[in-house]
Amino acid sequence: MITTPPQHAGIDDHSLGHLLYGLMLAFPLFLLPPLLGLAINCAQKxxxxxxxxxxxxxxxxxxMLTLLSMLILAYIVPQTWLAVVLSMLSLCWFCHRIIKGWMALVDGQPV
Structure with missing residues (x-):
């Protein structure tokens, strides 16, 4: 009986993706988990x-990088009402994008 060695152990393990999506969705409540998620994300090969x-x-x-850029832009904007609107739109866009990506990962689809 001839068996082939495993190609890459854990190649179909998507738990890292689920962990990072969970950390990033904590953004509206906390700042540290998404930044930790971004650091882990950038460290991946x-x-x-x-x-x-x-x-x-x-x-x-x-x-995450686009959201941070949009929030920095909102901070720079001198009109308070425009900064608040830009921040809220940025957060809604980010949550939509993360949920869309997470659902695609659950379905096994690339984004």
């Missing part, structure tokens, strides 16, 4: 994960 997980890691990274 693309060569050690499946294409599906890599697409989600990239999706999360760009979502």
């Amino acid at each position: 693309s060569s050690k994960m499946s294409k599906l997980l890599y697409s989600h890691i990239r999706w999360q990274r760009w979502s």
Whole structure:
């Protein structure tokens, strides 16, 4: 009986993606978990994960960096009402994007 060795142990394990989505969705309540998630995300090597997980890691990274850029822009805006509106729209966009990505990961689809 000939058996083939496993290609990559844990290649279909998407628990890292689920953990990072959970940390990022904590953003409206807390600031530290999403920043920790972003640090973990940026530390990942693309060569050690499946294409599906890599697409989600990239999706999360760009979502978080875009949100931080939009919040910095909202902080710089001199009109308070415009800064508040921009911040709220940014948070709604971010939550929508993270939920959409997480649902795609649950379904096994790349984003």
